[in-house]
Each structure stands twice: as C-alpha cells, then as structure tokens.
Amino acid sequence: MTAGRFITLEGGEGAGKSTQAARLADELGRRGLEVLVTREPGGSEGAEAVRGLLLGGEVARWSPHSETLLFAAARADHVEKKIRPAIEAGIWVISDRFVDSTRAYQGAQGIDDAAILALHGFGSKGLLPDRTLVLEIGQDEGASRAATRDAGALDRFQSRGPDFHAAVAAGFRGIAEREPERVRLVDASGDAEAVTARLLAELADLLV
C-alpha cells in the first residue's frame, strides 16, 4: 500500500485555516483520496486534554519554556496515536497547525528554533509534513475575523498584543524562506473558493 501524505496549514489568528482544512479535504476526497482532518494543539485524546491546559487561564500561566514542552508533549501523543497510523494506512492527513506553530509562536517568545526541533526529534521522531501551507492575511483582518468567530472570548495567545502577532507572522515567513521546498506562503485574503484554489496549486506536484 502507498503511504498517505501529510499536509499542514499554518498561519496567524483568523487566517481561515480550519475552513480551508475542510475545503481542502473535500477537494482531495473528490480526487479519490482518503483524508483525515485534525488539529493542534489537540487531535488525540491526551493532546486535547493538554490543549485545555495550554489555551485557558492567564497569559502568565505558563512560561515560554513550560509551554514549549507542553506543545511538544501533546504533539508526540498526536503523532503516535493518530497521524503516523493514518499516513501508514494510506490516508492523507491535513493538520490545522503543527510544529511550525511552535517555531513561530514560542520562537516569538525567545525560544530557540534548534531547541524546538530537538524536542520534536525526541517526542515525534522529527516527523515533518510533506507540505506546509502558511495562510497569510493582514493582521487587522485576521484579528477581526478571529474576534467574530470567538465572540470576543480570547485565548491565551489571541489576547497578546499586535507586536507579538507581527513577530509570529515574521517567524512563519522566516521558516518559508529557509525551507522553500516544504513551506509555501499563500495569500489568504479574498473569498474562500479562491484561497482553496491557491492552496491546491501549491499541492499540484504531490497530486500527480
């Protein structure tokens, strides 16, 4: 049996990742592929429990170091219980966020990229996606979309200021520059259909 592929969607708040994950799954399904959509933090029973710890409470609840370890632990469980078995069964896995979110969000708080990748090597055997699509949207548009979606209830990350979110966006762009084969920046403005078409274009070489 041929192994499935592993695709991740990344980006800042309100970029439309979950909408696009569902749309992409429909498109791939239409091409006869079996698809699993998942998300981080979370995706497996243990990792969803860690999600509650990470997103709830005060901004200062976790230090950047503790937070990085919790994301890595949740990811290790998600990879072992859900992602790897699916890929091995020939399923295409689409994850709404993965290790590049840790590199961007915890990196923006001063955590060293090499340390994040070392933890990922230990926890998740260094699994990297076949393709990572970073949805880029203007910060104001993203913040207002996220606020509408969440009806004003902000999690520990959304409640940070614009400088933090600008650093996160710069982090994603830096990863794309350094790893252009795997990581693609995609314009996420405009209507959902047009964005899905742009995402599919960035997957064309995997779909032949």
Ligand code: TMP
């Ligand atoms: P979500 O809003 O996409 O559900 O993601 C939850 C928040 O968690 C989001 O603000 C980004 C943050 N996050 C990190 O800081 N590091 C990570 O590794 C992941 C997966 C998410």
